[in-house]
Amino acid sequence: MVRANRVVEISKTLSEILVCPLSKQPLRVCEKSNSLISDAIGVSFPIVDGIPCLVPKDGKIIEAEVSRDGDSANTKRRYHQDGTGGS
């Protein structure tokens, strides 16, 4: 319940104007980890108590998404998840 409350706290105004501080690309709200994710550079910024922390030093590099084998492995896995690609 508490978790559900925390997720919706980021205001509409903020979600409209915030971008990634490093790449200036749009951010995506990740409700599961309660953070803002910059897909362009693969960094997540935490939202603490409804306040997004967008100082570059607060950002964490998302490791799980980046596959060591490069793009091909990455896309293959995505196919699996979607269930659209072959095995």
Add this chain to the structure above:
Amino acid sequence: MNRLNGTLLRTSLRRRSFSTADNVDGNLQGSKVQIFDRHLKRKQRDRAAWLINRKDSLVNTVADNLLDRLEDVKKTFPTTLCLGGSLEAIRRSVRGRGAIQKLIMMDSSYDMVKLCKDAEKDLASDNIETSFMVGDEEYLPIQASSVDLVISCLGLHWTNDLPGAMIQSRLALKPDGLFLAAIFGGETLKELRIACTIAHMEREGGVSPRISPLAQVRDAGNLLTRAGFTLPGVDVDEYQVRYNSALELIEHLRAMGETNALVNRIKFLKKDTALATAAVYESMFAAEDGTIPATFQVIYMTGWREHESQQKAKRRGSATVSFQDIQKEFGAGETT
């Protein structure tokens, strides 16, 4: 010492802007010059959030003076971004000026932002929708052309890349948006600068930078122009604050989060040097009634993002009327 630092900084900045080969990520954020320890400044501002004095007359006066400029313009500023510095004083002093509807408050210190957020419910409701975020002025996380007004009150003098921070502010502004900033200028704390230098020379046989290099008034106009603002305006105010002792001055600086954050600072201060500084300060500058004055010079800067409705000089060579004809028309009586 300060002067030396200033010129050093300027030459290195100049060098950076001309080199392209060894500065691969030479975009506006690629500053290699680190004068201030931004991480330490965050920590100091965290501490300042706990020490803050809401009746600080210096901070309140500057915030009020800065916002006063909004009354001189007819334009309204529905969406406003307030950058770090005296954030909380700005919030209290807005009082309907500039017809602000949405106010986004940003600071590099989480505690400072949290303080403002918690103070929100104590304020009389003035129908301003406020949002809060933690961000760095050097890496502004704001979408381009999204706000009508950027206010920065006593915060930008701690940025390593002041032109870069100002350029990012300009990009965040909508066309015809206003940039309004107050920073401490070079005359600030000149007494302390002198006292520090003398005491250090005397006790330690050398000086280390204790007080940061600050922008001079003449630089402010150049900064605005360099950042691409139109109709730049700069003016200066000097405030004298009187303290009972030199230690009280340091307490005040600490409460404002304005203590030394130079990268090249010496990380300790010997007790007898500190006491010598206080003694020198008192003997050189104390007033007759025993109080100690400190000068704070504040530079106010205003600039606009370019818009076709703004007045500007015509292109060179675009004149269709000769000056001789004008003279014939208007000055005929005097010349002939």
